[in-house]
Amino acid sequence: MKITYLLARGDEAGGTERAAYTQAGQLADRCDVEILSVFRTRPDPLRPEARHLPVRYLVDRTVSPARPVRASRLDEDTCRTLAALPSELAAPARESAFDRLSDIELATALSALDTDVLVSTDPTLLAAAVTHVPARVVTVHQEHQEHHEHQEHQEHQVTQRSGPSVEPVLLHAPRLDALVTPSASTRDRLRDSLGPSAPELAVIPGALPDGFRPRADGESRVVVMAARLTGERRVDHAVEAFARIADAHPGWTLRVFGDGPREDELRRLVDGLCLQDRVELLGPCQDLAAEWAKAGLGLATARTEAFGHAMVEALAAGVPVVAYDVPTGPAEIVRHRVDGLLVPSGDIDALAAALGSLMGNPETRRGLARAAREGVRARFSAAEVTARWEELFGRLLARRNTPERRDGRADRLAASVASGGTAFRPTAPHSPSAPPGPGERDRENELLEADRGRRLIRSAGRIAERRDDLTAARAVDANLELTASALESYDIPYVLLRTGAVPHTLAVDAGHRDGALKALAAALHGRPVYAEPVGPRDAAPGTVLAERLDGIGELAGVKVFRPVVTTTLTLRYDAAQACTVAFWTEAPDGSHWRAPSGSTTLAGAVLPSLRPTATLDVAGRPYPTLAVFAERLVEDIDFPVDAVCTWGAGRDQLRFTLRSLSQYAPWIRHVHLVTAGRRPDWLTPGHPGLTVVDHRDLCRIDGLSEHFLHFTDGVFLGRPTTPDTFFLSSGLGRVFRSTASAPAPPLTLDDEGDRALLRRDFGRTPTHGFPVAPYALRRSVLAELSERYAAELGTTSRALSLYQDYAYLTGRAVPGELSYAHADLGDAAGHARLGRILHGRGSTAFRLGEAPGGALSEQERTLAARAFLAAYFPVRSPYERA
Structure with missing residues (x-):
């Protein structure tokens, strides 16, 4: 069996390259394996594995102008002209690396490719693969990106949203033989979006490379982060969090390995925080395993993750990891309070607190390090992961010459075009919360079995009610009524606040916190209702079934919501429509109550009392409030x-x-x-x-x-x-x-x-x-x-x-x-x-x-x-x- 891994930049050291070289190296003893890289970008590749595997390049960018690696009679002027023309394969806004020269070389190489299986690793390469490879070649795409909200240019105002677009995968996946994701949540979302046009979908996580790996000694005072310096990786969060605790933990330093377009901006941030001697931006690293062995802690702050290969390598070296608990990736690798800490995504204060708690407690740090070393190989064994790849490749090859393969691809392509045309596909929304743990997923399955498919389905990794009659405003009001009724059923006093935000907020005396959580857990037991902790002292778990709120620990508040998804799977209501229960703290002298965070209209973050003195009507139902919130405000628009x-x-x-x-x-x-x-x-x-x-x-x-x-x-x-x-x-x-x-x-x-x-x-x-x-x-x-x-x-x-x-x-x-x-x-x-x-x-x-x-x-x-x-x-x- 010959397997070809197709990379855009095989000389680089990102997560995509790391995964491809690791897989190729593990299969090399049993298969004929090669790396096909569109671009040569360095005289020597950064990944050490590249020196031991056959690597073939198409376009040499170590010379100017870039030119084909193959024997070519093209002169410099022609190469320069082609390199200046925009790619027809990849839109420049999505992937700026490709140009007309790389289009030609890629099409030429793929159309004559002599291999059994081609594994593409990038949406642009996926498009080229299904367009140009011979029919006898089995095509597999390994999806390394988690698709969340992306950057979209607006006509009037530019609203920045980060992340890659899912569009190329949805357009071209129907012509694949298989689409592989590293996490079940990503697989589920692609399945919802692709519907009948989906090829075989498989989940295969990344693996830990075989061989000796140096281990950390547990005494280091270095925090190591491996990340491209882009907005998506949020390295600025890491720097700011470190700055907040640096004075309390002298002797600790932060080292960041990677390069990217935000490097100058990050250096200015480090200078502005006067951390030049404590924060080091060290550029790409050719031997990251050696750097993990020098680390005391690992750090991951990305906005999205498909699979955190760097986190796996850190744990293998015995380095506990502190990570943002984003929807995919970290929670499937880092076990909270077992071999690292997970904190709410984007919460820099929580990130700083988690780092500080481990910096200041060497015994805890050593315990997490031992658990990391002992657990990571069993969970990400190279032998087990490689066997899953071999099984998939063998099964696909066994049917490559069958009519079923040809007819299935035609049917998928037809369903895909009928769903939107040649350049548009409907997309299922993502879940903003991390996937459930094994115990919670079992409980979700019990609720699904009890429902017997009448109302509930699993969507975006969670169970949701399926209905097509609920608007966004009604979903917001329904979560308010759900939460208020649960508190009322157990006589927990609350007041409805006016905060200026669309979702509703209820204020509860922090002295009633335990009772409120017990009330919510009891009243919502057995129902497909979720709760998202706000400001938890113990950062994990993230979103949980509301029935698990009893005993969840100390927190500043909780968001309660019932997920709803339409039958089209393209519209979902979840935490964005949640009702927040905020626990307000009474002053020692009893003179006022203070908000755990944020503020209200008119009253700010301090209220003289939480005793209701008026009511507010929402969707025809009165709710207890304070008289100040029932007043007509200057900003209120009450004209029709x-x-x-x-x-x-x-x-x-x-x-x-x-x-x-x-x-x-x-x-x-x-x-x-x-x-x-x-x-x-x-x-x-x-x-x-x-x-x-x-x-x-x-x-x-x-x-x-x-x-x-x-x-x-x-x-x-x-x-x-x-x-x-x-x-x-x-x-x-x-x-x-x-x-x-x-x-x-x-x-x-x-x-x-x-x-x-x-x-x-x-x-x-x-x-x-x-x-x-x-x-x-x-x-x-x-x-x-x-x-x-x-x-x-x-x-x-x-x-x-x-x-x-x-x-x-x-x-x-x-x-x-x-x-x-x-x-x-x-x-x-x-x-x-x-x-x-x-x-x-x-x-x-x-x-x-x-x-x-x-x-x-x-x-x-x-x-x-x-x-x-x-x-x-x-x-x-x-x-x-x-």
Whole structure:
């Protein structure tokens, strides 16, 4: 059996390279193994294993210009030109390393590849593999990345979200023979997203390389971290946490091995904290095993992990690890308080406290070190992991010439295209919490068996109720009622706070903490309800079944929620909609109570009493509160806000605009649907919250409120909003300017006319336009504008183009911010953006548009739009017929 591992940069020392070389080395005694690296980036590879395995390169980047490694007659000018052209295989925004030269060399090599099994290790390489390798080659993709929210450029405001996009894997996985992940939670999520288009899905963790490994002596005062210096790895968290405890632990140092784009920024941070002699940024390391042997503690702070190979190597050296408890990776490697500590992801204070507790307690540190050495080989045995790879490869090879393999791939590809087109796939949301431990998973299985598939399913690694009738706002209110009822059933006093946040918070006297946790555990026993500790003194476990809260330990609060997932598996409610129970501490003299964290509106972080003196009504149910929270506040918006939707009878997009309003703006009083004489046949007849009117000027719509939002066809809300997203409580609207500058002349006649009017009457020329988003309008201002410029503009639709600048310049609007995205349905790149918008769900608003001259057919555009909108808005609005 010949096996080829395909790497982008085989000379580097990242987790992907480490895993590939380890697997290849373990199989080399029994198989013919080679490493195929797209790029040669160093004269000598950083991984020592690369010197003992056959490595073949395609493009040499140690010379300038880069050129093919194969015998080639290309001259320098040609190579330079090809290297400067963008890759057709990988979008530059996703993977900047590839170019047209690497595309050609990769396609040439793969089309002539003489191997039995090709293992790709990167989404871009996966795309190349399934496109170019001969049919006889078995293709396996090893997924090394955990796909969470990624960075998506917004039209108006850039909202930063980190992590790789899942889109290339979803697009190309159907043509694979097998897709392998290092964790069950990643496998489950990909299975939910791929559905019937999924190839064989397998879980095989990373393995510890065979052979002698130096061991730490347990006396070192060095914290070691191995990470690329990128935002995703959050090395700045490590530096800041170390800074907070450095003075209390003299003699300890932090060493970071790795390079990357954040190096200069991190050096400035170290200098600013005056830690130049305590924190060392040492660049890439060729022998990390030797460095672990010099360490006293290991540290891992990544935002996401697929599998923490560095953590395994640290434990093998007898080095306890402190790690952020992110959804995949750490909890499957580090056993909390057995061979390391897990702390809530992103909590720098908790990270510092965990580090300090081990720095100051050598006996505890030595005990964890012994457990690490003894346990890691049994859990990540090279022999066991290698046997699983051999079994998978052997089984796939045994059926490579069968009709079943050919037909199965065709069926998967057909199902994949039918689900969204050629460049878009619906995506299942990820879980924000770490996977359950073995005992909890067994209990979850009991609950699933008792339900017998009626309501509950396992989704994103946890059990969830399956239903399609719950909006985000109703999920938030349902968790409040669930939590409050549990406390009331055991006579635990509480008050509902106003914090300015959308999810609800209940304040409970910290003296009742144990009773409250017992009440929640008892009242929610046997129910698929989860609890996430807030500020736990003992950082683990993370999210647990609420019935386990009794005896969980001291904590500042707890978030209670019932996971819900739609039948499409594309919309999930979980901890983001949780009700928080916060334990407030009474002052020694009994004069006041103080919040464990955060603050409230009006009262701040201190309350004179936790005895209810008023009630607040939420979803028709009264809750006890303090009188101060029942007052009408200056910031409260209590005037009515309507929505006006103009419908052009397009691809049924109006249905989903209404769903977006129902889902993310339940505070809208009334919807006015302006049509050109047609009424959609799917509308609920006579719904009291919606009126259909014939096409007319907006300011003459009967019953329209003074303040309203205007939606054109193809514009949607993408996440929960409140009235103050669009208006101030004083009545002023917000205008959302694009970050892109307004085009210089020559302009369209309408744009030039608007500029001329603004220059004439206000002496101002606009510098930026406005994205096609929900516009916050005032009826009186629009009427005034239409009347003032009746001769110049002619129609209200023209007046809308001038409204934003006019309202601002006349003091009826103020600048606002709106995260916004746009996708062009006529272009394949726009369809890829649909996947990112759905996966991130981070845009307050987005638009589906079509630029002139798009290459995709009308059928392709319609399929992608319908699949995307049905995935994003699976909950029917009250305006639709059942």
